[in-house]
Amino acid sequence: MSYQIPKFRHPELPKNQLGYTKADYEGSISTLCAGCGHDSISGAIIKAVHELSIEPHKIAKLSGIGCSSKSPTYFLGKSHGFNSVHGRMPSVVTGAAMANRDLLYMGVSGDGDTASIGLGQYGHVARRNLNMVYIVMNNGCYGLTKGQDSATADEGSVSKKGEANPFSAIDLPAIALQIGATFVARSFSGDKEQLVPLIKAAISHRGFALIDVVSPCVTFNNTPGSTKSYEYAREHMEATGTVDFVPMHEEITTKYDPGKTRDVTMHDGSVIRLKKVDDSFDPFDRLSAITALEKSRESGQILTGLLYMDKHSRDLHEALQTSRTPLNQMNEHELCPGSKVLEQINQSLR
Amino acid sequence: MNPTDVKNPEYFHKVVDCQYACPAHTPVPEYIRLIAQQRYTDAYMINWESNVFPGVLGRTCDRPCEPACRRGRIDEEPVAICRLKRVAADNKSDVADRMPKIPEQKNGKRIACIGGGPASLTVARDLMPLGYSIDIYDNQPMGGGMMRSQIPSFRLPDSVLNEEVNFILDMGVTTFFNTEVTSMREILDKNYDAIFVGTGAPKGKLLNLPGLEEASDSVYIGIQWLANVAFGHTEQVAQKVIVLGGGNTAMDCCRTAKRLGGQDVRVVVRSPYADMKASPWEKEDAQHEGIPIFDNHTPKEFVVENGKLKGMMFEKVEAVYDENGKRSLVPTGEDWVFMEADVVLMAIGQENAFPWVERDLGIAFDQWDMPKLDKVSFQSTRENVFFGGDAAFGPENVITAVAQGHQAAISIDLFCRGESLLDRPAPHTNLVSTKMGVHEWNYDNQVEIDDRYVVPLVDLDKALSDRKVEVELGFDREIAFKEAERCLNCDVQTVFDESRCIECDACVDICPTDCITFTANEEDESVLRAKLTGPSNNKTQELYVSAALPTTKVMVKDENICLHCGLCAERCPTTAWDMQKYFYSVTKAGQAA
Numbered sequence: 005m006s007y008q009i010p011k012f013r014h015p016e017l018p019k020n021q022l023g024y025t026k027a028d029y030e031g032s033i034s035t036l037c038a039g040c041g042h043d044s045i046s047g048a049i050i051k052a053v054h055e056l057s058i059e060p061h062k063i064a065k066l067s068g069i070g071c072s073s074k075s076p077t078y079f080l081g082k083s084h085g086f087n088s089v090h091g092r093m094p095s096v097v098t099g100a101a102m103a104n105r106d107l108l109y110m111g112v113s114g115d116g117d118t119a120s121i122g123l124g125q126y127g128h129v130a131r132r133n134l135n136m137v138y139i140v141m142n143n144g145c146y147g148l149t150k151g152q153d154s155a156t157a158d159e160g161s162v163s164k165k166g167e168a169n170p171f172s173a174i175d176l177p178a179i180a181l182q183i184g185a186t187f188v189a190r191s192f193s194g195d196k197e198q199l200v201p202l203i204k205a206a207i208s209h210r211g212f213a214l215i216d217v218v219s220p221c222v223t224f225n226n227t228p229g230s231t232k233s234y235e236y237a238r239e240h241m242e243a244t245g246t247v248d249f250v251p252m253h254e255e256i257t258t259k260y261d262p263g264k265t266r267d268v269t270m271h272d273g274s275v276i277r278l279k280k281v282d283d284s285f286d287p288f289d290r291l292s293a294i295t296a297l298e299k300s301r302e303s304g305q306i307l308t309g310l311l312y313m314d315k316h317s318r319d320l321h322e323a324l325q326t327s328r329t330p331l332n333q334m335n336e337h338e339l340c341p342g343s344k345v346l347e348q349i350n351q352s353l354r
Numbered sequence: 355m356n357p358t359d360v361k362n363p364e365y366f367h368k369v370v371d372c373q374y375a376c377p378a379h380t381p382v383p384e385y386i387r388l389i390a391q392q393r394y395t396d397a398y399m400i401n402w403e404s405n406v407f408p409g410v411l412g413r414t415c416d417r418p419c420e421p422a423c424r425r426g427r428i429d430e431e432p433v434a435i436c437r438l439k440r441v442a443a444d445n446k447s448d449v450a451d452r453m454p455k456i457p458e459q460k461n462g463k464r465i466a467c468i469g470g471g472p473a474s475l476t477v478a479r480d481l482m483p484l485g486y487s488i489d490i491y492d493n494q495p496m497g498g499g500m501m502r503s504q505i506p507s508f509r510l511p512d513s514v515l516n517e518e519v520n521f522i523l524d525m526g527v528t529t530f531f532n533t534e535v536t537s538m539r540e541i542l543d544k545n546y547d548a549i550f551v552g553t554g555a556p557k558g559k560l561l562n563l564p565g566l567e568e569a570s571d572s573v574y575i576g577i578q579w580l581a582n583v584a585f586g587h588t589e590q591v592a593q594k595v596i597v598l599g600g601g602n603t604a605m606d607c608c609r610t611a612k613r614l615g616g617q618d619v620r621v622v623v624r625s626p627y628a629d630m631k632a633s634p635w636e637k638e639d640a641q642h643e644g645i646p647i648f649d650n651h652t653p654k655e656f657v658v659e660n661g662k663l664k665g666m667m668f669e670k671v672e673a674v675y676d677e678n679g680k681r682s683l684v685p686t687g688e689d690w691v692f693m694e695a696d697v698v699l700m701a702i703g704q705e706n707a708f709p710w711v712e713r714d715l716g717i718a719f720d721q722w723d724m725p726k727l728d729k730v731s732f733q734s735t736r737e738n739v740f741f742g743g744d745a746a747f748g749p750e751n752v753i754t755a756v757a758q759g760h761q762a763a764i765s766i767d768l769f770c771r772g773e774s775l776l777d778r779p780a781p782h783t784n785l786v787s788t789k790m791g792v793h794e795w796n797y798d799n800q801v802e803i804d805d806r807y808v809v810p811l812v813d814l815d816k817a818l819s820d821r822k823v824e825v826e827l828g829f830d831r832e833i834a835f836k837e838a839e840r841c842l843n844c845d846v847q848t849v850f851d852e853s854r855c856i857e858c859d860a861c862v863d864i865c866p867t868d869c870i871t872f873t874a875n876e877e878d879e880s881v882l883r884a885k886l887t888g889p890s891n892n893k894t895q896e897l898y899v900s901a902a903l904p905t906t907k908v909m910v911k912d913e914n915i916c917l918h919c920g921l922c923a924e925r926c927p928t929t930a931w932d933m934q935k936y937f938y939s940v941t942k943a944g945q946a947a
């Protein structure tokens with residue numbers, strides 16, 4: 005078994021605007037099971053962040069507990085990281101973001117971490133529209149603790165244990181939509197062509213950006229009766245459309261049929277170009293997204309792609325008017341202005 | 355693209371870059387692993403089977419394998435393949451009992467080999483074990499050809515050469531040394547069943563410049579001069595020596611002159627330094643010994659005073675390239691340069707010469723006075739006469755002479771058995787899994803990051819004091835091990851089984867050098883290359899394309915910079931990838947299944 009990855013990389017690896025290659029965004033060698041979907045998502049994150057030319061030290065990756073939550077070790081090795089408590093990643097991100105809004109917050113969680121123990125925190129972070137990317141590596145089971153059905157396992161789905169799941173599934177995008185999330189997407193670990201642009205768009209979005217990624221657990225939940233297996237996901241995937249991401253510094257050169265495509269300029273100046281498959285679907289209309297999700301659930305499909313985006317999203321920093329300057333860049337006097345100021349504040353509240 | 359046919363023996367052969375580039379297709383990674391395991395004798399015999407002169411070649415080979423070595427594409431420098439071969443030779447134990455048995459009962463066929471160089475010796479090596487009777491004729495006192503007469507002892511000690519020449523002669527070859535063959539007709543009249551001509555390219559070129567006649571006592575043809583040194587006829591040289599030419603012969607001449615008393619020894623060459631024909635390491639070795647190289651100097655005339663050579667005049671030139679990249683050397687217009695010399699050695703090329711082959715024997719020659727040969731069988735237009743080595747297609751090197759000797763031996767054997775020369779035997783191949791456990795392989799799949807190790811040299815003063823002192827000391831066992839560990843094991847092939855793949859992308863994500871892609875197939879290779887995970891610009895390396903997978907995509911692996919690290923196979927949940935060791939060897943005469 006190799007516990008080390010060879011040092012050598014492709015000698016002609018493309019460099020991004022910062023002069024970094026993809027290798028500069030890698031992490032340690034993964035210890036997940038061979039073939040785990042989570043590793044592919046890690047690969048997609050590396051690709052997206054490299055292509056966006058984000059400085060590694062401007063990113064913080066935070067997670068809870070689970071195989072999925074372990075995965076930040078396997079990407080962005082030069083970024084900040086916080087492996088928190090089971091289901092509590094959102095509150096740690098909230099704290100960090102309040103203290104320093106300059107970092108890109110990349111939350112990574114599992115379906116157990118998010119939909120079981122962490123459901124409460126998940127709801128609140130979505131509702132508050134905290135500016136973060138929230139990736140759920142969704143395998144329908146508790147991989148780390150040997151594959152118990154999780155709350156996202158579909159009713160009737162049969163994992164390696166061999167018993168059909170008796171409960172109905174929590175649909176994380178549907179909850180996020182209900183609760184007020186401003187960017188909701190779903191994808192599949194085995195489809196980087198879709199996933200990478202979605203991650204880029206989620207990074208560019210200001211506000212809470214959920215990507216629920218079906219990510220098969222090869223060891224416990226890649227069975228013929230499972231609805232979270234590679235084969236099932238591939239056969240039942242249905243995309244709302246395609247998403248192309250054009251970074252701010254690049255010119256848009258290709259022209260598309262205007263009836264079918266829409267360009268959306270993000271707050272950082274990048275453009276996402278959406279190409280629709282179905283005319284009745286509108287990703288800027290919450291009702292349309294909710295309807296589409298329900299319809300696909302009824303027909304047994306897995307609806308993927310960008311499901312919803314609020315172009316006018318106001319994130320938590322705007323709502324609370326938090327400090328622009330990170331706390332770690334303030335001096336003692338600014339952080340602790342003294343008892344007089346406190347007195348004034350108290351007075352104003354009387 | 356069509357799915358790759360990995361059953362074609364040449365497909366995986368080509369992945370083993372070094373072996374593919376070796377004219378004799380020596381199984382390089384196999385012997386390098388044996389060296390790492392300290393199985394020097396086994397490593398030696400693998401070499402001996404393929405290239406006949408491992409001790410000689412481990413010191414002198416032109417090493418076409420090294421520029422081809424995969425490691426050179428991902429690291430600064432290739433594996434020191436050649437010098438590892440020497441390690442096998444230096445550390446082997448007695449191999450007498452591993453030599454092929456020579457049948458007491460001969461098969462009744464008699465073969466003459468004209469010339470006793472590596473080509474003829476290889477023919478003898480391959481045919482003696484099959485029961486042939488072989489006569490070797492050579493005008494030199496001992497066997498070895500130019501390995502003996504040209505390659506200086508400070509690069510190749512006599513003892514090493516003698517041992518490997520004798521392995522063959524001791525098989526019972528009849529030798530006629532000190533015998534100049536002056537008539538092919540006479541040889542034919544001896545009624546041999548077949549004749550092999552391995553006489554090399556023995557004629558050195560001479561530049562006829564003004565003053566040559568008066569200076570002729572002090573002007574020598576490089577290869578003749580080297581032969582005279584090798585056989586002890588020339589023991590010293592005057593103080594000021596100019597060597598003309600930029601090839602390996604020039605390098606051997608100047609380094610030899612330096613050892614025979616030359617004080618001011620210099621190499622003067624017409625072309626720019628970078629374009630010189632000599633191998634880079636030969637140039638470095640000469641300069642290391644304090645021999646300056648004057649490039650961009652065209653010799654114009656000999657300067658002779660009172661019947662004695664004083665020196666030479668040179669015109670300075672510069673290289674100019676036209677739009678097709680064709681070079682011409684244009685005079686710079688500066689004054690001619692005078693350089694002093696007591697002796698001039700001309701090392702400006704060698705030629706073939708067949709004055710002894712009568713032209714009415716049915717052996718046809720072409721417009722360049724070279725024998726007309728079949729490129730595969732080496733048969734001449736007279737069916738029982740074959741050529742090989744430098745005599746066949748002009749001067750090359752020892753390993754090419756050996757490779758051609760093997761092929762000529764196959765032809766001679768087929769011919770003597772009355773079979774078609776077109777029926778060439780297929781190579782011997784074997785592909786076996788290296789899997790030992792879930793994530794364990796029976797080869798060392800870790801990729802070491804060490805830089806290439808430098809071969810230690812003998813003290814310079816000592817080297818220059820005696821032409822017989824070998825300059826290179828060779829790797830010791832410890833460094834040999836470390837150098838061997840740099841080898842990427844390119845013969846351990848990544849073999850893909852599409853029926854097992856679930857397209858999880860794990861192999862794509864883990865591959866450190868981005869070799870693997872799953873994508874929709876394309877008719878056109880360059881369109882497909884443009885879609886691959888990693889840049890795919892080396893068109894000399896193959897794409898391994900699978901049949902269509904359930905999603906209709908195909909797996910495409912660019913073989914170019916695969917590290918053979920096995921991580922794809924370790925990561926694959928379904929063992930769709932396996933690491934399988936591929937052994938390929940060229941079948942020799944009489945070995946066909």
Ligand SMILES: Cc1cc2nc3c(=O)[nH]c(=O)nc-3n(C[C@H](O)[C@H](O)[C@H](O)COP(=O)(O)OP(=O)(O)OC[C@H]3O[C@@H](n4cnc5c(N)ncnc54)[C@H](O)[C@@H]3O)c2cc1C
Nearest residue numbers: 469471472473492493499500535553554743744750751752
């Ligand atoms: C200075 C120099 C240095 C070299 N260094 C290297 C090196 O480092 N590495 C390398 O790989 N190659 C080297 N070479 C090239 C290499 O020596 C030859 O390519 C190789 O020896 C060719 O082998 P062969 O069997 O074809 O012929 P040769 O080795 O040339 O053998 C032919 C033999 O036939 C004899 N002969 C010729 N005509 C007759 C005749 N009419 N009657 C009887 N005998 C005859 C010759 O005297 C000679 O002994 C070097 C060559 C030169 C000139």
Ligand SMILES: Cc1ncc(C[n+]2csc(CCOP(=O)(O)OP(=O)(O)O)c2C)c(N)n1
Nearest residue numbers: 070071072090114115116117145146147148
């Ligand atoms: C407070 C707490 N409760 C329970 C556990 C045990 N536990 C560890 S991981 C895990 C589930 C992880 O599932 P998921 O988030 O889906 O991650 P996966 O391993 O499937 O990627 C549980 C229940 C824990 N570590 N901490």
Ligand code: SF4
Nearest residue numbers: 372423424841842844
């Ligand atoms: S790395 Fe080893 S096997 Fe590969 S080409 Fe170089 S020497 Fe040959």
Ligand code: SF4
Nearest residue numbers: 865916917919920922
């Ligand atoms: S052996 Fe496999 S993982 Fe390693 S470099 Fe080659 S293709 Fe990539």
Ligand code: SF4
Nearest residue numbers: 855856858859861926
């Ligand atoms: S790891 Fe194995 S199963 Fe997965 S894509 Fe690669 S070959 Fe196919």
Ligand SMILES: [Mg+2]
Nearest residue numbers: 114115143145
């Ligand atoms: Mg899970």
